Amino acid sequence: MAEILDRARAQVLENGVGLDEEGILEILRLPDEELPAALQLAHEVRMKWCGPEVEVEGIVSLKTGGCPEDCHFCSQSGLFTSPVRAVWLDIPQLVEAAKQTAATGATEFCIVAAVRGPDARLMQQMREGVAAIKAAVDIQVAASLGMLSQEQVDELVEMGVHRYNHNLETCRSYFPNVVTTHSWEERWETLKMVRDSGMEVCCGGILGLGETVEQRAEFAAQLAALDPHEVPLNFLNPRPGTPLGDRPVVEGKDALRAIAAFRLAMPRTILRYAGGREITLGDLGTREGLLGGINAVIVGNYLTTLGRPATADIDLLQDLSMPVKSLSATL
């Protein structure tokens, strides 16, 4: 067995100390025949430091498209010739989306907007929307609205938003190749404010943007330094009309190596399957990832693309004897 796996067993599994960048890179470079052992170890780490529960979440786009930023993977940027048109949900639709999410057994509902940061109109929609959801649906509300000011952070806390998502998307050294309209450091600033506010920090990114394997390791190490409550892991789903629209999808085994590596970097985080798993991993790979470090899923549809039916994931969790985390366990 590879020496790195012995080292990870002693350090991560026994002591709960994540691998450093060098160790992460070794995991990402493991040959195929070592992959099952890496996934097995990552699974043991997850079971020991997080437990068997899986956190289930639904997401919805409150404001779609027309974003002034230029994240090269994103079909919602107004700067590309993507077919995604700008559109808003109204409050009843937002509440309906939360109800659909709760009906799957999910405990988390994340409201997302395609913006650089919120304006007064969006904050007003959030205020009304979060209040309406809280009055009608038993679910925790999270938000993802881009870069925030301190006042906006405070307002979200006041509304009862318990977790804030703001992805770094990729490592610091590769970020300027993916986004030119704002910097990695600006994103980091928002994350610091969110953390200091007491809201839970949700921060992850997308693999397959053209980053090297070294940069993938750099990214995992940078996330580990932030120590987020949750890390959503996306795999690029190349979107027509975007600068990355012709990129190949991440190879399934590389995606699984990344799942194991991210888990071994962050033994206690909620590591969530986000977008792209359907095309990168398929049904079989989805299962392997849940047995290789993943302990959370987004169920149902995404923001502009569709997922597999929520029931398929819930059935899979049942099959794997992994209980869905309940609301009482999250409070």
Next chain:
Amino acid sequence: MTAVAPVTAPWCDRCGEPAGDHPACAAARRLEPPRYCPQCRRRMKVQVLPAGWSATCVEHGTVSS
């Protein structure tokens, strides 16, 4: 779950090109709502909720899952 465009529709509802044999679009449509009106090629207003979607053309109305 997918609203299938009538065979006579002139445009592909995913790529907006003349309708025909588009294997990539057919495969992608499993996990994507339509984006172009198959009748007039306008980009539609598409709303995606966790358990469904709807797509509206100002001229030709709404299709949904």
